[in-house]
Amino acid sequence: QAATDPAGVPARPAGLPGEILHWIGGEAVPSADGRVLDVADPVSNTAYATLAAGGAADVDRAVAAARAAFPAWSALGNRERATLLNRIADAVEAREEELAAFESFDTGLPITQARGQARRAAENFRYFADVVVALGEEAFRVGAQQLNYVVRTPVGVAGLITPWNTPFMLESWKLAPAIASGCTLVLKPAEWTPLSASLWPSILADAGLPAGVVNIVHGLGPEAGQALVDHPEVPILSFTGSTATGRHIVRCSADRLKTVSMELGGKSPVVVFADADVEAALDSVVFGVFSLNGERCTAGSRVLVERPLYEEFTRRLAERAERVRVGLPGDPATEVGALVHPVHYRRVLDYVEAGKSEARLVAGGGRPAHLPEGNYLQPTVFADVPREARIFQEEIFGPVVAVAPFDDEQEAIDLANATAYGLAAYVWTSDLKRGHRVAHAVESGMVWINSHNVRDLRTPFGGVKASGLGREGGAHSIDFYTESKIVHVML
Numbered sequence: 001q002a003a004t005d006p007a008g009v010p011a012r013p014a015g016l017p018g019e020i021l022h023w024i025g026g027e028a029v030p031s032a033d034g035r036v037l038d039v040a041d042p043v044s045n046t047a048y049a050t051l052a053a054g055g056a057a058d059v060d061r062a063v064a065a066a067r068a069a070f071p072a073w074s075a076l077g078n079r080e081r082a083t084l085l086n087r088i089a090d091a092v093e094a095r096e097e098e099l100a101a102f103e104s105f106d107t108g109l110p111i112t113q114a115r116g117q118a119r120r121a122a123e124n125f126r127y128f129a130d131v132v133v134a135l136g137e138e139a140f141r142v143g144a145q146q147l148n149y150v151v152r153t154p155v156g157v158a159g160l161i162t163p164w165n166t167p168f169m170l171e172s173w174k175l176a177p178a179i180a181s182g183c184t185l186v187l188k189p190a191e192w193t194p195l196s197a198s199l200w201p202s203i204l205a206d207a208g209l210p211a212g213v214v215n216i217v218h219g220l221g222p223e224a225g226q227a228l229v230d231h232p233e234v235p236i237l238s239f240t241g242s243t244a245t246g247r248h249i250v251r252c253s254a255d256r257l258k259t260v261s262m263e264l265g266g267k268s269p270v271v272v273f274a275d276a277d278v279e280a281a282l283d284s285v286v287f288g289v290f291s292l293n294g295e296r297c298t299a300g301s302r303v304l305v306e307r308p309l310y311e312e313f314t315r316r317l318a319e320r321a322e323r324v325r326v327g328l329p330g331d332p333a334t335e336v337g338a339l340v341h342p343v344h345y346r347r348v349l350d351y352v353e354a355g356k357s358e359a360r361l362v363a364g365g366g367r368p369a370h371l372p373e374g375n376y377l378q379p380t381v382f383a384d385v386p387r388e389a390r391i392f393q394e395e396i397f398g399p400v401v402a403v404a405p406f407d408d409e410q411e412a413i414d415l416a417n418a419t420a421y422g423l424a425a426y427v428w429t430s431d432l433k434r435g436h437r438v439a440h441a442v443e444s445g446m447v448w449i450n451s452h453n454v455r456d457l458r459t460p461f462g463g464v465k466a467s468g469l470g471r472e473g474g475a476h477s478i479d480f481y482t483e484s485k486i487v488h489v490m491l
């Protein structure tokens with residue numbers, strides 16, 4: 001399929017829906033009050049579909065459907081639930097090409113990278129199927145007299161709220177452990193990128209998931225999202241999105257003491273010592289901040305380089321950035337596509353303009369000349385970025401990286417920790433002892449030493465400081481979606 005038609009408009013993927021509806025109790029339904037929003041693609045920025053704009057009445061209906069499905073779903077054995085999760089993974093894989101085409105068209109992700117997201121989504125279901133089958137419950141013997149054992153029960157109807165970056169994969173990251181644990185749920189996908197979520201109903205129905213286990217209500221955050229947050233029969237909320245929204249949701253959840261998990265923003269440092277494998281570090285930096293259009297929560301968006309390597313590393317990073325191919329999301333040669341939405345694009349451009357007065361621009365800095373329309377930005381590198389600069393402190397969420405020098409290990413740690421965020425960090429050095437020391441001293445939920453951002457689904461995922469609350473992944477996700485009751489019994 002060609003990436004564009006003759007008018008330069010992105011080719012529309014086959015099967016593009018003209019309207020995207022809620023999915024409640026196994027049925028596609030419009031909003032109770034009939035309201036819709038327009039959804040646009042990020043290349044033409046013109047509407048390709050309408051989206052049902054949900055509100056409190058739709059969320060009420062979805063929560064009622066999830067409550068009705070809960071007794072049967074939570075009573076199923078883990079093996080039966082796991083079988084369904086594996087079927088969902090099969091159904092996701094069977095739709096891989098369609099899913100990737102939808103995701104790329106709607107979000108602006110390069111098509112080759114969108115394919116990887118579909119595979120990761122399938123793996124999330126397979127993985128949590130395995131986890132629950134292998135799950136045991138703890139028992140504690142106290143001498144010969146007493147046995148204490150833990151009973152796990154699903155918390156109830158979960159509210160899942162997700163962002164627009166890699167939307168399908170991030171939805172699967174919450175859907176899979178929630179239903180594996182025996183919860184039923186209401187998902188509120190991001191309003192800018194609902195297209196891939198429109199495939200869930202047929203994927204889940206093909207897999208044989210009972211109606212009402214998963215319900216989807218689309219719409220704006222302050223309307224559909226807020227109604228889910230405030231719903232008295234939703235005791236647990238898993239949110240991925242910006243720190244500002246996360247703080248707001250935590251405040252709203254306080255009165256009902258809801259269980260919350262917050263996967264929020266980041267400004268993750270990459271610390272490169274002079275003894276690092278420079279080629280590998282460069283590859284990793286380029287991948288870490290420019291793949292997924294830089295719209296990645298764990299992007300290594302601040303690169304701290306030891307002084308003796310600083311000039312060389314900065315120069316080579318700038319050269320690499322200039323060579324990154326920016327183009328139509330649907331073109332297999334594209335490495336950076338279009339940023340998700342004109343509002344976000346404007347925000348990122350504002351940061352680039354701020355950066356020009358705060359630091360030294362060494363690559364990019366504007367719209368690529370060959371792409372006069374669409375939300376495109378050249379991969380951009382700023383050097384000599386002072387720690388007070390906004391581009392050092394604030395999450396940009398685009399293909400923009402801030403580079404700064406350091407003189408010793410302590411200064412590297414201080415700089416790494418000098419932001420409000422604490423999601424991920426990366427350390428490059430051939431001195432492994434130092435690598436571990438720095439990894440332990442950096443304030444973040446995850447650190448990679450001499451390694452790309454490679455995820456192992458068994459490990460805890462999450463951030464500290466302004467990057468989040470709680471951990472998901474592996475047993476942490478199951479802990480989150482279940483309550484543990486301890487039963488004490490005299491023998």
Ligand code: NAD
Pocket residue numbers: 161162163164165170188189190191219220221222224225226227229240241242243244245246248249262263264265266296297395397423463467468
């Ligand atoms: P956002 O906070 O604007 O929106 C996220 C979701 O929250 C959307 O579905 C939105 O509709 C909803 N929402 C907005 N206001 C709401 C309200 N009052 N009540 C309930 N829901 C509401 O975030 P975004 O711009 O869509 O996503 C980008 C952000 O997500 C970045 O900061 C990024 O770092 C973060 N993120 C974090 C992780 C992680 O795992 N830590 C992963 C991906 C993205």
